[in-house]
Amino acid sequence: MGSAGDEEPERVDGRRLRYRHRREELLQAATEHALEHGPARLSLRRIADSAGVGHAALLHHFGTREKLVAEIVERVLDRTFTGPRVLANEQRTGTEGGPLRALWQQATTGSGEAHVRLFLAITGNALHDEALAAAVRRSLHRRTGLLEAALVRAGCPPPEAGALATLVLGTLRGLVLDRLLTGDTARVDAAFEVFALGLDRRRESWGG
Amino acid sequence: MGSAGDEEPERVDGRRLRYRHRREELLQAATEHALEHGPARLSLRRIADSAGVGHAALLHHFGTREKLVAEIVERVLDRTFTGPRVLANEQRTGTEGGPLRALWQQATTGSGEAHVRLFLAITGNALHDEALAAAVRRSLHRRTGLLEAALVRAGCPPPEAGALATLVLGTLRGLVLDRLLTGDTARVDAAFEVFALGLDRRRESWGG
Structure with a gap:
């Protein structure tokens, strides 16, 4: 072969x-x-x-175990936040929902939830496991960089793209945590929609 | 005595x-x-x-152990997000920074960070420990309710206060997690500031 x-x-x-x-x-x-x-x-x-x-x-x-763990973390975070398929979709989904809502859907449905659950467990354990912590750090940087580039492609002024990418990923992370722990899908989905609408308004100001 | x-x-x-x-x-x-x-x-x-x-x-x-754990969780989350002192401060701090920035400061400095660290560990473990999970659920509900009431007092229309409280706490949670795991204080603080400015703009539309 x-x-x-x-x-x-x-x-x-x-x-x-x-x-x-x-x-x-x-x-x-x-x-x-x-x-x-x-x-x-x-x-x-x-x-x-x-x-x-x-x-x-x-x-x-x-x-080593460390390297394998790093690859698992990278894969889990990739499937949870800013999967390449979702980001590649950004042009096509621009009109109905956009990439942010696609990310949210990915993180809150089906196997996405299992990935979020593992992500939470990994971050919890990362506090006492330096191999996990290093893997999570690298993966967070990579995710943020990918989203930053996607935002710039979507018209975001480069100077604010890094902060905005960090904010988007942080907000998704915090909200899926609430959703998973409380099971209050309606309340948390409403909070996500408030965030998404704010970002829609922001994107309008980017011109194009 | x-x-x-x-x-x-x-x-x-x-x-x-x-x-x-x-x-x-x-x-x-x-x-x-x-x-x-x-x-x-x-x-x-x-x-x-x-x-x-x-x-x-x-x-x-x-x-029971469960009841003690619940009280510890409640105390840790109280000190991390929406501590009563911070919320009580909302009127006085309205001009310079406001309560949201006070919450951020509390969560990212000094003993705040130790509480955030424990919060992360607790949520990680909550996935495999129903007593922890129930305590976290109750505490998240309580935090959200406290912030929701504070937002209404600050002029937020009641129908959107629940979603906004959920969004604020979710965003803080997600951002402090990034900050703690990566140590990139400048990048994450910039992301927080983008969020806080958006909320400032939103508050202006509430009238009063």
Whole structure:
């Protein structure tokens, strides 16, 4: 199944090929494990067991527990806030709802909620786990940068795009936390709508 | 040290008097313990040890672990968001900064940060601990209600006060989380300021 067109041919040996083909599958299994059991039980051995591979194989694929955890965090935050599909949608959804409402829908429905739940658990645990904390920091920076770029593309003046991206992600994060913990979907959805309307008004002032 | 003016004289016996005089002190010790060690180690025995009382005494004062945890959560969230002193300040601080900026200051400086940290840990653990979850739910409702009433007193139309209170608390929560995890105080403070300016504009439309 190896391809002659690989970008780094000197690295293509048997192990590297296995890595390439199984990596995504294993990362998916590890993420599912974290979604089900929470981050407190994110040990390599447990993940390996649940993915049906050996401990050594997992280490081979991801390097260290820290690196695997970082990739899981990145994936969970990506699915929760500013998933690339949502941001790519920004032009098409401009008229009915826009990308902000698409993000909200993603974070509050179906598997989005499971990702939010894990995100909350991860941030809670990050306070006592430096590997988790570093992963969350990197991922927050990445999310904020992605949204900042999307805002500039949508017409936001660059000097305010960073603060606005931070505000949007912070508000979504705080509101989904309330929604998940209280279950008051109507109250929290109304609060989100107040925020979204304010942002709509702001966007009108950007011109275009 | 008993007083003849107690409100419920029929309940005044020796134990009740001890309860009255030591309760606040013990709650404070338990809260300090949680601030230092996080909610995962909030066992009655550990709290009792650190407060220098027996396990039975603690049960006597607070009923169950669940009730004590609820009081700690309530106290931590009170100190973090919408502390009564901040809300009471709303008239006096109206010109320079206003109550929202006072809340932000409280949540991001000094002991405020320690409370935010514990709040994050509590919400993370709440996902797997129904006693914590119930306490957080009640406390979120109480905080939102207090802020909603303060907004109405400040001129906010009652139909939108609930959504706005939810939005303000959600945004503060999400932003302090970013601030604490990334340490990017300038970026997050700028985001808060964008939010506060938007709310200032909104308040102008309330008339008065």
